[in-house]
Amino acid sequence: MNFLEEKILRDGTIKPGNILKIDSFLNHQIDIDIMRQMAYELKRRFRDVTVNKVLTIEASGIAIATMLGDLYDVPVVFAKKSETANSTDDKYMSQAYSFTHKKMNSVFVSKPYLHATDHVLIVDDFLADGQAVHALIDLVHQAGGEVAGIGIAVEKGQQKGGQQLREEGFRLESIAIIEEMDWQTQAIRFRDQPRHELGDTRIKHL
Amino acid sequence: MNFLEEKILRDGTIKPGNILKIDSFLNHQIDIDIMRQMAYELKRRFRDVTVNKVLTIEASGIAIATMLGDLYDVPVVFAKKSETANSTDDKYMSQAYSFTHKKMNSVFVSKPYLHATDHVLIVDDFLADGQAVHALIDLVHQAGGEVAGIGIAVEKGQQKGGQQLREEGFRLESIAIIEEMDWQTQAIRFRDQPRHELGDTRIKHL
Numbered sequence: 001m002n003f004l005e006e007k008i009l010r011d012g013t014i015k016p017g018n019i020l021k022i023d024s025f026l027n028h029q030i031d032i033d034i035m036r037q038m039a040y041e042l043k044r045r046f047r048d049v050t051v052n053k054v055l056t057i058e059a060s061g062i063a064i065a066t067m068l069g070d071l072y073d074v075p076v077v078f079a080k081k082s083e084t085a086n087s088t089d090d091k092y093m094s095q096a097y098s099f100t101h102k103k104m105n106s107v108f109v110s111k112p113y114l115h116a117t118d119h120v121l122i123v124d125d126f127l128a129d130g131q132a133v134h135a136l137i138d139l140v141h142q143a144g145g146e147v148a149g150i151g152i153a154v155e156k157g158q159q160k161g162g163q164q165l166r167e168e169g170f171r172l173e174s175i176a177i178i179e180e181m182d183w184q185t186q187a188i189r190f191r192d193q194p195r196h197e198l199g200d201t202r203i204k205h206l
Numbered sequence: 207m208n209f210l211e212e213k214i215l216r217d218g219t220i221k222p223g224n225i226l227k228i229d230s231f232l233n234h235q236i237d238i239d240i241m242r243q244m245a246y247e248l249k250r251r252f253r254d255v256t257v258n259k260v261l262t263i264e265a266s267g268i269a270i271a272t273m274l275g276d277l278y279d280v281p282v283v284f285a286k287k288s289e290t291a292n293s294t295d296d297k298y299m300s301q302a303y304s305f306t307h308k309k310m311n312s313v314f315v316s317k318p319y320l321h322a323t324d325h326v327l328i329v330d331d332f333l334a335d336g337q338a339v340h341a342l343i344d345l346v347h348q349a350g351g352e353v354a355g356i357g358i359a360v361e362k363g364q365q366k367g368g369q370q371l372r373e374e375g376f377r378l379e380s381i382a383i384i385e386e387m388d389w390q391t392q393a394i395r396f397r398d399q400p401r402h403e404l405g406d407t408r409i410k411h412l
Contacts, residue, residue, distance in 0.1 A: 032281065
């Protein structure tokens with residue numbers, strides 16, 4: 001089990017409706033040590049990839065994106081959400097349905113902040129149906145840029161986002177993938193991830 | 207002139223209606239180097255103050271709050287905005303009028319993330335009328351905590367927020383304070399800040 005899976009077991013709560021509440025360390029209060037470890041872990045997993053920009057979406061992706069931007073020493077861009085769809089010439093705009101707020105949001109980035117020469121690492125705290133990530137991919141492609149990879153803290157493995165993105169050929173790395181969870185027993189099962197993805201140990205554990 | 211004032215002159219744009227657009231480095235795209243310098247500068251200015259938590263409000267305050275949390279090695283909390291005012295027992299809730307969106311927002315923090323023992327550094331990217339900062343102060347006080355200080359990137363010196371907070375006795379540090387600006391000439395004047403606040407030089411410049 002990795003540090004994030006352990007932290008979820010220790011401090012998370014499972015709520016009815018397949019909701020994992022981890023706002024004590026990820027998306028309301030931020031545990032800086034966990035944030036730092038997540039940034040290092042994502043950078044390590046994408047060590048073979050060129051990244052010159054980190055892209056996320058407001059609000060809760062900004063903390064992990066900022067830590068990654070600091071590590072990579074590259075600019076961070078956060079896409080903004082808008083209830084109105086008033087497209088203008090100076091913005092790349094896409095759409096994402098928010099299951100949390102049960103409405104369609106416009107998602108945009110001002111054109112000067114995405115380029116055809118960009119190798120963009122897209123990051124977010126949660127991946128479920130993949131609506132937000134697909135909107136971010138769309139923005140990068142509108143600018144003619146390349147999606148270098150997608151880094152996620154917690155993926156809900158039973159929802160379709162992750163599988164779809166992998167089938168589409170994107171390099172997706174999620175630090176913790178939840179296979180199933182049960183609010184009545186407060187039990188959770190994580191997807192096994194290959195050990196070599198979690199640590200470059202030279203010496204094998206017997 | 208300090209690094210942030212210089213950056214504003216170089217990359218900012220003044221728009222009609224007394225609007226300073228600095229989203230190329232502060233609140234849409236994030237210049238990590240400027241963010242890092244701002245965090246160091248605020249920590250330096252508050253070096254005589256005990257801080258065990260950093261509090262901001264979503265979304266654009268999260269980046270600077272994360273960098274400060276990293277420097278101080280303390281938890282970061284970001285207050286959330288809600289259009290509904292459905293108060294519940296498990297939240298501290300306050301109100302702030304948003305001049306940008308021309309509506310009243312509820313601002314809340316879940317109770318477990320603010321305590322009576324907290325020494326809170328409140329940070330935000332902009333200070334104008336002080337609505338958001340006053341709501342954050344209110345949340346800290348509801349929890350019985352102490353506001354250790356208020357750290358701001360850019361204060362609009364002609365709007366009432368800064369003066370009010372200082373008169374109320376809060377320790378407020380703004381890295382850049384705009385005294386006046388003119389969109390027609392693209393000219394800006396910053397408030398002189400005492401040199402000793404900007405650098406601990408031992409040797410005097412002649």
